[in-house]
Amino acid sequence: METLLGNLQKAIDGEAAAMLPCTRPERRERQVQRILEAAKACFVRAGFQGASMHDICTEAGMSPGALYRYFASKEAIIAAICEADRREDATLFKAVTAKADVIEGMVLGAMTHIRHMHESRAAPLFAEICAEAARNNAVESTCRCHVEQVQAMFRAYLGEAMDRGEIDPAVELDVVVPTLLAIINGMALNDLPARGVPLEKLETLVRATLIGILRPTGQPGEG
Amino acid sequence: METLLGNLQKAIDGEAAAMLPCTRPERRERQVQRILEAAKACFVRAGFQGASMHDICTEAGMSPGALYRYFASKEAIIAAICEADRREDATLFKAVTAKADVIEGMVLGAMTHIRHMHESRAAPLFAEICAEAARNNAVESTCRCHVEQVQAMFRAYLGEAMDRGEIDPAVELDVVVPTLLAIINGMALNDLPARGVPLEKLETLVRATLIGILRPTGQPGEG
């Protein structure tokens, strides 16, 4: 009941927003976003295949005929949502470059990612996307594209740190970079903050993990 | 085409196996397993919701009427497959106790898990189960049950190692255990061996991670 009322209110809000005076392209973009928001909610609730177009229409407060003016198919909505989610996810990792020290930079990147996944309750959608990527070529290539982008950034960032002597020279970046990303994704996907692991304690463990992997011989690098 | 022939052959094999002389309960159990194998193949190919009962019937080489003699619903098949997969997954972690040294035990447990997920191509099904667990109560409780089982085992094993002085006494096991499981699951889910990270190099990284987390102050513990 609460959810129904909430959805109704959201639909009304969306409608109200769509009614605001604006140019045609602006309104169109707003409607697209409204549909994507509604679809995301439905997909989180029931999965890509479990949510129907009627569900999405109801959540968005519009008819099927109207919705199909903006997206050619359900597949197109799925593709758009995966693209947006993965791009946002990849963007978050740019936080690593905010720190000069490589360990602290990677800690910041990992924690930014984990915190975002926790606070915006994005883990279920991420799991759904991972599962879909295994069988949907469009989703798979979207995911691969953004993963490669993040890995390239990590690779460059860690490479510079290695040149500065902050990372053990024996570390093989081609192996370490995908592994680090897998570790961070594992922590985010499991939503550890929701499972009794406070963020500040998790940060300590992330730091310990990074030191263990990037400085296995215990060299200081710096203070 | 190749797949079609393969499925046909499997169905024939299954039928032949079902035809072997055996008691009624034996045959029944064999048919149940045949359905579960077929369903798993279909679910990996199309997802829990994307695979139809007709697909499963075709893959298993039997009619809907026959299939429904063994499972009351599609939901029951999904539940059975999740239960079997998660139980097998949890069982693999028992490998940790094979080693006296805690680091090597955990390395063995993690690598056993990762290797199994890689060799039996179980990552897509695992991803599907994770996604389904977020919205299906039966699947969620199955997953939670086995996760708690594994965490309890880790907890006991690490606790004994800490008593022996192999782990830094400042380590908080209640926080470390879920985190370690999330890390291992992340590595397994990403199927790192298929993404250019050889198993032997991954083992080195897993060891470095465990040392970083369990012995953050660099104390030896033992040789």
Place this chain on the structure above:
DNA sequence: GCGTAAAGAGCGAACGATCATTCGCGCGAA
């Protein structure tokens, strides 16, 4: 051993429901 009734296993057409998508039409801004 044998005849027979009961039960189990399998089939596949058929069911109602629901799915993604389309279409003809009315409305309002350009």
Place this chain on the structure above:
DNA sequence: TTCGCGCGAATGATCGTTCGCTCTTTACGC
């Protein structure tokens, strides 16, 4: 007047599931 937008009933396909039927296996009194 034109054209984009929105509507919602309608469409054909497909979904999970059922049902009536046949055939085989089992149980059992004799």
